[in-house]
Amino acid sequence: MSTSEPRGLTVPAAITRHTVLLITGALILIPFVWMVSLSIKPPGEIFRASFSFWPQQFYGIENYTRALTEAPLPQYMLNGIIVCGSIVILQVIVCAPAAYALAKLDFPGKNLLFAMVLIALILPHEVLSLPLFILGYQIGILNTYGALIFPYIVSPFGIFLFRQFFKTIPDDVVHAARLDGLSELGIVWKIMVPMALPAIIAFGIFSVVGHWNSLFWPLIAVRDQNLMPPPLGIMAFKNEEAGNDYGPLMAASTIVVAPLIIAFLSAQKWFVEGLTGGAVK
Amino acid sequence: MAGILIDKVAKSFGATSVLREVSLAIADGEFLTLLGPSGCGKSTLLRILAGLDVQTSGSLSIGDRVVDGVRPKSRDVAMVFQSYALYPHMTVAANMALPLRMRRLSSLQRLPMAGKFLPGTKAVTERIDEDVRRTAEALGIGHLLDRKPGQLSGGQRQRVAVGRAMVRQPAVFLMDEPLSNLDAKLRVQMRAEIKELHKRLGVTFVYVTHDQSEAMTMSDRVAVMLDGELLQVAPPQEIYADPTDRRVAEFIGSPKISILDGIVEETGIAMTAGTVFSIPKGIELGSQIGIGIRPEAFVLAEKHGPNTLTGSIKLVEHMGSDLFVHLDVLGSGAPIIARLLAERAQHIGEGQTLHLGVRPDRLLLFAADGMRIRPSSPTPDITANANVLPLKERVL
Numbered sequence: 001m002s003t004s005e006p007r008g009l010t011v012p013a014a015i016t017r018h019t020v021l022l023i024t025g026a027l028i029l030i031p032f033v034w035m036v037s038l039s040i041k042p043p044g045e046i047f048r049a050s051f052s053f054w055p056q057q058f059y060g061i062e063n064y065t066r067a068l069t070e071a072p073l074p075q076y077m078l079n080g081i082i083v084c085g086s087i088v089i090l091q092v093i094v095c096a097p098a099a100y101a102l103a104k105l106d107f108p109g110k111n112l113l114f115a116m117v118l119i120a121l122i123l124p125h126e127v128l129s130l131p132l133f134i135l136g137y138q139i140g141i142l143n144t145y146g147a148l149i150f151p152y153i154v155s156p157f158g159i160f161l162f163r164q165f166f167k168t169i170p171d172d173v174v175h176a177a178r179l180d181g182l183s184e185l186g187i188v189w190k191i192m193v194p195m196a197l198p199a200i201i202a203f204g205i206f207s208v209v210g211h212w213n214s215l216f217w218p219l220i221a222v223r224d225q226n227l228m229p230p231p232l233g234i235m236a237f238k239n240e241e242a243g244n245d246y247g248p249l250m251a252a253s254t255i256v257v258a259p260l261i262i263a264f265l266s267a268q269k270w271f272v273e274g275l276t277g278g279a280v281k
Numbered sequence: 282m283a284g285i286l287i288d289k290v291a292k293s294f295g296a297t298s299v300l301r302e303v304s305l306a307i308a309d310g311e312f313l314t315l316l317g318p319s320g321c322g323k324s325t326l327l328r329i330l331a332g333l334d335v336q337t338s339g340s341l342s343i344g345d346r347v348v349d350g351v352r353p354k355s356r357d358v359a360m361v362f363q364s365y366a367l368y369p370h371m372t373v374a375a376n377m378a379l380p381l382r383m384r385r386l387s388s389l390q391r392l393p394m395a396g397k398f399l400p401g402t403k404a405v406t407e408r409i410d411e412d413v414r415r416t417a418e419a420l421g422i423g424h425l426l427d428r429k430p431g432q433l434s435g436g437q438r439q440r441v442a443v444g445r446a447m448v449r450q451p452a453v454f455l456m457d458e459p460l461s462n463l464d465a466k467l468r469v470q471m472r473a474e475i476k477e478l479h480k481r482l483g484v485t486f487v488y489v490t491h492d493q494s495e496a497m498t499m500s501d502r503v504a505v506m507l508d509g510e511l512l513q514v515a516p517p518q519e520i521y522a523d524p525t526d527r528r529v530a531e532f533i534g535s536p537k538i539s540i541l542d543g544i545v546e547e548t549g550i551a552m553t554a555g556t557v558f559s560i561p562k563g564i565e566l567g568s569q570i571g572i573g574i575r576p577e578a579f580v581l582a583e584k585h586g587p588n589t590l591t592g593s594i595k596l597v598e599h600m601g602s603d604l605f606v607h608l609d610v611l612g613s614g615a616p617i618i619a620r621l622l623a624e625r626a627q628h629i630g631e632g633q634t635l636h637l638g639v640r641p642d643r644l645l646l647f648a649a650d651g652m653r654i655r656p657s658s659p660t661p662d663i664t665a666n667a668n669v670l671p672l673k674e675r676v677l
Contacts, residue, residue, distance in 0.1 A: 170364055170366065172362040172363070172364045172365075172366035173366045173367075173368065175328070175331070175333045175353075175360070175362065175366065176360070176362060176366035176367075176368075176445075177368075178332075178333060178352075178353045178354065179331060179333070179353045179354060179358070179359065179360050179380075180354070180379050180380040180383055180445070181354035181380060181383030181384055182354075182379075182383060186383075191368060194368075194370040195368070195369060195370055197370070
């Protein structure tokens with residue numbers, strides 16, 4: 001086998017590699033499987049010592065109905081869509097021109113600005129919570145959608161990722177666009193962004209996943225249940241319930257996670273291309 | 282329709298100077314080639330013409346208009362890039378239509394969805410489509426309009442790039458090594474097509490290349506550049522036959538000219554590489570000169586004598602109708618390269634001793650600083666020399 005396929009692995013090596021991959025994969029997948037399993041079990045079965053994926057008594061309909069009706073879960077989901085959608089659109093609108101300037105234009109202080117972007121990249125967002133909270137209070141947007149959106153509009157990661165991708169686009173394309181009569185912003189939106197689409201979609205997935213799941217900042221920024229994004233909603237849901245009612249809670253979690261998984265699977269090709277594209281091309 | 286006037290344009294990046302006060306007038310409708318090795322500043326000059334780079338000093342006019350500080354799109358120039366610089370996410374038709382859309386449609390009319398419904402948009406768009414189709418047909422790419430650049434071959438991409446420049450009907454065409462990404466056969470074909478295009482459009486072409494065969498075959502005039510300086514601007518034949526500078530002579534011509542370092546021994550005689558050459562009178566005695574001989578200026582001689590180089594054959598390259606002989610001559614430095622007719626040189630083989638004669642009027646003489654030395658009164662000098670040297674007859 002190894003003689004006919006020089007790049008193939010020997011049998012023991014292949015077994016070792018696949019074992020490691022399977023174990024890693026299982027470690028990541030088991031909590032999800034467990035969550036889905038619990039969401040279709042009746043309360044009595046959840047705390048049984050023996051584990052089986054399929055419940056003896058299918059309790060899914062009851063759990064999912066309760067998840068959808070007892071707490072305003074659809075409202076949380078809608079909040080999540082509004083907040084994540086606004087964030088990702090505003091991020092692209094802000095980051096693409098900034099990245100274009102850093103990648104293709106010459107101006108004094110460019111390297112300093114880029115260094116500041118890199119520094120911002122290593123700062124954890126939590127560090128900024130208190131100043132952002134005070135700022136939000138001063139401009140009076142706490143407890144609105146605005147409070148959930150504004151701290152994330154400028155994304156250092158987005159600027160960095162787009163800049164790296166824009167750098168791989170030849171200067172001649174920019175020159176040709178200038179001669180064709182495009183303005184600098186026209187070049188960003190009509191040439192650079194369409195050419196960097198894989199990177200933009202990859203970034204979009206990162207951004208949506210990150211903000212859909214974000215709990216810390218929404219916990220600080222909003223009180224109104226009607227504004228809460230899904231994870232915060234689930235927490236509120238748990239508080240309301242008696243605590244041991246895990247079936248509906250897991251059902252709610254499954255509903256919250258499902259859109260992300262579907263979105264990721266359907267955009268997987270772009271995602272991989274976007275993250276590796278800059279390196280290869 | 283516009284000529285170009287380049288007036289003392291200089292460009293430097295920090296301390297390094299890329300262009301040194303280049304001045305050049307290009308006539309309306311002329312095909313001018315900027316020729317030079319890579320890094321000589323020719324592409325920089327072209328980009329300054331296009332407005333993509335800004336000169337450090339000096340002034341530029343296109344037509345009667347000074348264009349310093351005018352944005353690229355307002356200069357009425359179009360450019361074809363070495364990498365073609367097509368937009369990979371747009372179809373060929375969209376690539377070619379973009380410059381027209383940017384000029385003929387208002388920013389409102391260009392809006393993605395709503396623009397279509399504004400008054401006038403439809404008529405203008407139809408005219409743009411018509412212009413694009415006509416240009417594409419003229420270039421033989423009419424059937425490719427719906428493809429994306431990634432689906433095209435190199436030659437087809439090249440045509441799309443030319444089409445995108447042409448569709449605007451600019452007053453000046455700028456081309457930055459447009460053929461260097463093509464294979465040799467296609468290059469020769471596109472060379473003829475670009476020349477043909479120039480004839481048909483009758484507008485000014487400024488063409489940048491490092492390939493002398495492109496420069497020699499296509500241009501009305503060639504401007505040879507080296508180290509940011511313009512060395513000579515002249516029609517191709519003149520650049521070859523009558524170079525004003527040693528560097529021009531060395532750059533133009535393939536195989537390369539052989540230049541021997543010599544010393545003026547007596548009036549009308551220079552000594553080099555074990556022989557003497559007849560040179561025009563009037564060159565200061567004892568001065569160092571370069572004696573340049575084009576490969577085709579050599580003829581076979583029977584024995585050693587004045588105006589004759591003798592050496593052993595290092596290499597013979599058969600090219601069909603003629604052959605290149607590389608001759609190791611004592612004291613010449615690099616081997617001498619001669620081009621001989623194949624039928625007259627059948628007996629030649631490597632390792633043999635060979636005598637090559639040169640008619641004195643075929644010598645190109647250069648002073649120590651590289652400037653060409655021209656005889657003040659050419660003919661008498663040479664005939665006088667021939668009389669002085671009795672061996673002359675036997676040399677030829």
